[in-house]
Amino acid sequence: MLSGNEAIARGAYEAGVTVGTGYPGTPSTEILENLARYCPEVYCEWSPNEKVAFEVAAGASLAGARSIVTMKHVGLNVAADPLMTLSYISVEGGFVACVADDPGMHSSQNEQDTRNYARFARVPLFEPADSQEARDLLILALSVSEEFKTPAILRTTTRVSHSRSPVELGERVEGKEISFVKNPPRFVPIPVWGRPMRQRVEDRLKELQALAEKSPANRIEWRSKSLGIITSSIAYQYAREVWPEASVLKLGFSYPFPDGLIRQFAGRVDRVLVVEELDPFMEEHVKALGIPCQGREFVPGIMELSVDRLIESRRLLEGKEAAAQEEDPFTDLLPPRPPVLCPGCPHRGIFYALSREDVVVTGDIGCYSLGAFPPLERMDSILCMGAGVSMAHGMEKSGEKRKVVGVVGDSTFFHSGITGLLDIVYNKGHSTIIVLDNRTTAMTGHQDHPGTGRTISGEPTVAVSIEDIGRACGINRVRSIDPYQLDDAREAIKEELAALEPSLIVSRAPCPLRERRRVGRMRTIQGEECRSCELCLSLGCPAIEGLDGVMRINQALCAGCGLCEQLCPAGAIISREGA
Amino acid sequence: MIQRSVEKETKSIVLVGVGGQGILLASEILAQAAMIQGYQVKTNEVHGMAQRGGSVMAQIRYGEEVRSPLVSKKSAHILGALEKVEALRYWEYLRSDGLAAVSSQAIVPVTVSSGSARYPENVEELLARAFPRLVYIDAQKLAVELGDSRAANIMLLGAISRGLDLPLESWEKAIGLCVGERFRDLNLKAFSIGRSRA
Numbered sequence: 001m002l003s004g005n006e007a008i009a010r011g012a013y014e015a016g017v018t019v020g021t022g023y024p025g026t027p028s029t030e031i032l033e034n035l036a037r038y039c040p041e042v043y044c045e046w047s048p049n050e051k052v053a054f055e056v057a058a059g060a061s062l063a064g065a066r067s068i069v070t071m072k073h074v075g076l077n078v079a080a081d082p083l084m085t086l087s088y089i090s091v092e093g094g095f096v097a098c099v100a101d102d103p104g105m106h107s108s109q110n111e112q113d114t115r116n117y118a119r120f121a122r123v124p125l126f127e128p129a130d131s132q133e134a135r136d137l138l139i140l141a142l143s144v145s146e147e148f149k150t151p152a153i154l155r156t157t158t159r160v161s162h163s164r165s166p167v168e169l170g171e172r173v174e175g176k177e178i179s180f181v182k183n184p185p186r187f188v189p190i191p192v193w194g195r196p197m198r199q200r201v202e203d204r205l206k207e208l209q210a211l212a213e214k215s216p217a218n219r220i221e222w223r224s225k226s227l228g229i230i231t232s233s234i235a236y237q238y239a240r241e242v243w244p245e246a247s248v249l250k251l252g253f254s255y256p257f258p259d260g261l262i263r264q265f266a267g268r269v270d271r272v273l274v275v276e277e278l279d280p281f282m283e284e285h286v287k288a289l290g291i292p293c294q295g296r297e298f299v300p301g302i303m304e305l306s307v308d309r310l311i312e313s314r315r316l317l318e319g320k321e322a323a324a325q326e327e328d329p330f331t332d333l334l335p336p337r338p339p340v341l342c343p344g345c346p347h348r349g350i351f352y353a354l355s356r357e358d359v360v361v362t363g364d365i366g367c368y369s370l371g372a373f374p375p376l377e378r379m380d381s382i383l384c385m386g387a388g389v390s391m392a393h394g395m396e397k398s399g400e401k402r403k404v405v406g407v408v409g410d411s412t413f414f415h416s417g418i419t420g421l422l423d424i425v426y427n428k429g430h431s432t433i434i435v436l437d438n439r440t441t442a443m444t445g446h447q448d449h450p451g452t453g454r455t456i457s458g459e460p461t462v463a464v465s466i467e468d469i470g471r472a473c474g475i476n477r478v479r480s481i482d483p484y485q486l487d488d489a490r491e492a493i494k495e496e497l498a499a500l501e502p503s504l505i506v507s508r509a510p511c512p513l514r515e516r517r518r519v520g521r522m523r524t525i526q527g528e529e530c531r532s533c534e535l536c537l538s539l540g541c542p543a544i545e546g547l548d549g550v551m552r553i554n555q556a557l558c559a560g561c562g563l564c565e566q567l568c569p570a571g572a573i574i575s576r577e578g579a
Numbered sequence: 580m581i582q583r584s585v586e587k588e589t590k591s592i593v594l595v596g597v598g599g600q601g602i603l604l605a606s607e608i609l610a611q612a613a614m615i616q617g618y619q620v621k622t623n624e625v626h627g628m629a630q631r632g633g634s635v636m637a638q639i640r641y642g643e644e645v646r647s648p649l650v651s652k653k654s655a656h657i658l659g660a661l662e663k664v665e666a667l668r669y670w671e672y673l674r675s676d677g678l679a680a681v682s683s684q685a686i687v688p689v690t691v692s693s694g695s696a697r698y699p700e701n702v703e704e705l706l707a708r709a710f711p712r713l714v715y716i717d718a719q720k721l722a723v724e725l726g727d728s729r730a731a732n733i734m735l736l737g738a739i740s741r742g743l744d745l746p747l748e749s750w751e752k753a754i755g756l757c758v759g760e761r762f763r764d765l766n767l768k769a770f771s772i773g774r775s776r777a
Contacts, residue, residue: 001614106625130621163648164610164622237646307651330667330709335696337597337665337688339633370631375693443631537692542632545687547698554686556728 002167004160007131009034011138012068016175019060020044021053024444025072026107027161028100032070036456046456049415050075054082061095066175073101073112087121088197089187090149094142098154100161103277104304113278114155118255122201124152124208125255127233131165159234209256217252228269239275242310257285266291277305341370343543344519344559346509347436349483351378353490359403364388366409367443368436375540386416392431393424403497406433411441411449424502425474432496432503435466438511446514470504477503486566512559520560521575525551529572536564589642591650593672596661597686598632601732606637611753612745613641621648659739662686663702670709678742679710682718716776730769737773
């Protein structure tokens with residue numbers, strides 16, 4: 001029983017992959033974690049960002065190594081540059097980019113459909129519908145990649161990556177010998193050699209299409225001919241439950257489109273329905289082939305599909321009225337429970353300190369994104385990895401009256417915060433940048449990065465200093481603070497905001513969730529001393545429960561960071577003896 | 580080899596709680612127990628942002644042939660909840676004849692502490708209205724008595740095991756496979772207490 005991600009790692013192992021790279025991102029993270037943990041034969045690394053990861057794997061492939069690179073959908077935006085041209089210069093060892101989409105935005109800032117990138121870069125696309133297929137199609141993708149010398153994309157979604165189902169395993173086969181063969185007309189796309197490559201990409205696409213036509217990954221399941229469903233990925237599973245009687249064309253090798261197979265299928269059913277998640281990728285192509293079909297009119301195109309949503313699609317398709325919305329007697333009565341900064345989180349103190357200042361805070365992607373929620377509400381924008389730094393600079397240059405603070409995490413700083421910092425110095429900005437350094441990539445489940453001093457396999461390595469990078473970028477005002485000392489943190493932020501030059505504040509304390517221990521002694525509230533001022537509640541700590549003016553600290557949750565004790569004007573919060 | 584049951588219908592179970600309560604481990608054990616019994620199993624869980632102290636749900640489906648890893652509304656045979664409000668939040672997943680097993684614990688969310696929402700005072704009344712078949716288990720208290728408050732998840736699993744057609748030995752074997760040696764006995768005990776209280 002493996003998750004889709006574990007099955008991909010297993011497939012990579014069996015297919016003789018020797019290099020695996022990536023940058024963590026839900027829902028893709030566990031692919032590389034599993035490959036590194038269980039397959040010591042495979043060189044694995046967390047790269048600083050997806051572009052680097054992609055290029056490292058590409059370099060390995062050019063020398064003949066079978067390689068995979070893993071990332072979430074937005075990570076491929078970062079790696080789009082090497083993708084587009086690796087398609088031209090071609091690969092030597094099989095090369096697969098394993099990209100996980102997040103329909104429904106469970107843990108992402110947007111919803112995007114990676115299938116478009118396959119068409120954009122003219123590379124083959126594989127879409128598993130369960131864990132067994134995740135293993136099988138990764139192996140197939142590697143062999144197609146190697147045979148046709150093209151990078152390939154394996155696209156999963158949250159429900160494929162994070163669902164578990166049984167997988168039959170095989171033995172590992174070894175790849176070819178590693179030896180880079182010099183061949184500039186093949187690997188150097190300066191125009192004189194690049195133009196023939198351009199033509200080769202189109203020719204290759206035709207060859208791949210012929211392969212997709214007869215690939216066992218694309219299959220027709222004949223049942224009733226009155227309705228034929230064209231589908232792929234997890235949507236296949238939902239469609240089978242909702243239309244058990246319908247014939248199905250199930251695409252696993254889904255780009256280039258197997259036009260012949262589509263025509264053959266469509267020609268023998270009365271009505272064609274395309275069931276796919278997110279963009280009308282297949283539907284538009286089927287229509288472009290001149291085949292009448294339906295899809296978006298009945299199947300929703302935003303947020304993830306489910307059996308429930310397709311039951312509604314079926315009603316509409318059959319000309320029935322939409323099901324009446326049933327009244328929900330409970331939901332309005334329930335308090336929302338959004339994700340929050342954990343008890344003891346080192347980011348909390350910084351956001352509290354920022355909440356006392358009249359500043360604009362441009363934020364970034366990570367656990368600290370949660371600082372945007374009430375009661376802290378101290379993050380004013382989020383765009384993408386690294387934008388917390390560069391947008392601060394842009395807002396300052398716009399003439400915004402308030403001071404602008406950019407907030408970025410440690411892993412995100414290494415990912416793409418450094419170039420923004422350079423820009424601030426180079427173009428004479430004044431922004432204050434705070435790196436919330438909790439010594440790990442926390443949100444995705446605590447992965448190492450260039451600052452932690454450990455590799456993906458736990459080996460000690462150089463711990464790159466954020467302060468040194470700041471100084472090397474030309475920042476004079478670089479300082480480190482302890483986020484659990486509230487007064488010091490507030491003082492430091494005030495001083496740097498007042499400075500007429502750029503500042504870099506590194507707020508450093510390890511994530512207690514990763515350390516698996518409390519920050520300090522658990523705190524408790526002495527009821528008789530408490531004046532019910534509720535100042536402690538402004539920290540937004542889930543361990544402090546306030547009900548009808550009575551504050552208490554949940555002893556099962558308190559991580560002992562002591563921020564509430566520092567804040568309490570009545571001195572009612574104390575350390576618990578022996579805790 | 581354990582005799583394969585003749586149950587044809589796909590069983591759906593929804594486990595809910597607050598991030599950090601151990602819903603994922605409980606889900607893993609349930610799936611393992613069903614696999615030992617020879618069923619096809621699919622589970623689903625949410626990682627990342629959704630885990631940080633927020634409301635969490637895991638879904639398990641097992642049977643002869645399982646397609647979707649997601650449980651449809653009004654189709655779960657069992658809803659297991661480690662927190663009272665969370666049970667209500669996911670009420671519509673349960674079939675009308677389904678069993679709700681709820682740990683009688685209340686965890687106050689930050690939205691309540693900050694005054695923007697209220698924890699319903701009549702939560703037990705609402706639970707009784709939502710679930711015709713409702714059992715409570717004081718999993719948190721029983722787990723503390725057993726010596727580790729973190730075993731509440733396995734206590735709850737014991738309680739819902741009564742409503743499923745998986746034999747005790749599959750459950751025990753699954754716990755053995757999913758839980759580290761050091762905590763095995765504790766968890767086996769927690770399971771058995773939960774099973775006897777339901």
